[in-house]
Amino acid sequence: MFKYPYTDSRSVLNLVIKEVLPFSIIDKTRPYPAIVIVNGGSQRFDIIKGPFTVDDGYIVSPFPGDFVYATVPYKVAKKIFKILNKAPASGDDAPPPSAIDDSTTLTPGFVTKDDYGYGGDDWAHSPIPAFPTPAFVSSPLPAGLGDNDLIDVVWLAFFNKGILSILKNLDPANNYTSQPYRVGVNTITMWPIYVKANWSKC
Numbered sequence: 001m002f003k004y005p006y007t008d009s010r011s012v013l014n015l016v017i018k019e020v021l022p023f024s025i026i027d028k029t030r031p032y033p034a035i036v037i038v039n040g041g042s043q044r045f046d047i048i049k050g051p052f053t054v055d056d057g058y059i060v061s062p063f064p065g066d067f068v069y070a071t072v073p074y075k076v077a078k079k080i081f082k083i084l085n086k087a088p089a090s091g092d093d094a095p096p097p098s099a100i101d102d103s104t105t106l107t108p109g110f111v112t113k114d115d116y117g118y119g120g121d122d123w124a125h126s127p128i129p130a131f132p133t134p135a136f137v138s139s140p141l142p143a144g145l146g147d148n149d150l151i152d153v154v155w156l157a158f159f160n161k162g163i164l165s166i167l168k169n170l171d172p173a174n175n176y177t178s179q180p181y182r183v184g185v186n187t188i189t190m191w192p193i194y195v196k197a198n199w200s201k202c
Helices: 012-025 054-060 074-084 157-170 190-198
Strands: 034-039 066-073 136-138 150-156 179-186
Touching (some): 012 190, 074 150, 074 157
Antiparallel strands (some): 034 136, 066 150, 066 179
């Protein structure tokens, strides 16, 4: 999950941002384009090559987060994500993984310590590279919109109060409320929806 920067094509978060959220969550029948925001911690594990099973869906995305939305002007929507991530952990800015010394025979892995101090499983390993992830990630902002064009901002109900507070500060003239979005589609069901439509032999 943390082996690559989240902007890397091998990162599961990159797949979520660029493909899963736009395909599985955005409601194409709505009159407005949309941006979808989820917390980075909603996705918990890498996807391993091979058949994608029901278990895999729960391993990667174990929390059933429902989505809500509000329709706002583009000039407001484009500021929300930056406020959520005031100091985003960018994969491009993250320090590179520690280089593994070619002279050692250590393999990458976690180092454990037994409670009683015996050898046991206390096997030496080289560090596993780990990159930080931002607190929040989002699908791409739709292109070609003017500041006053309307857009659906979609987010997890888990942080509903935070988004509504941001909207109130950005646009105090309007009293925004959230409404359910794509009822029945959540952070667990979005994976089977995407996989069945886009991956063969699944």
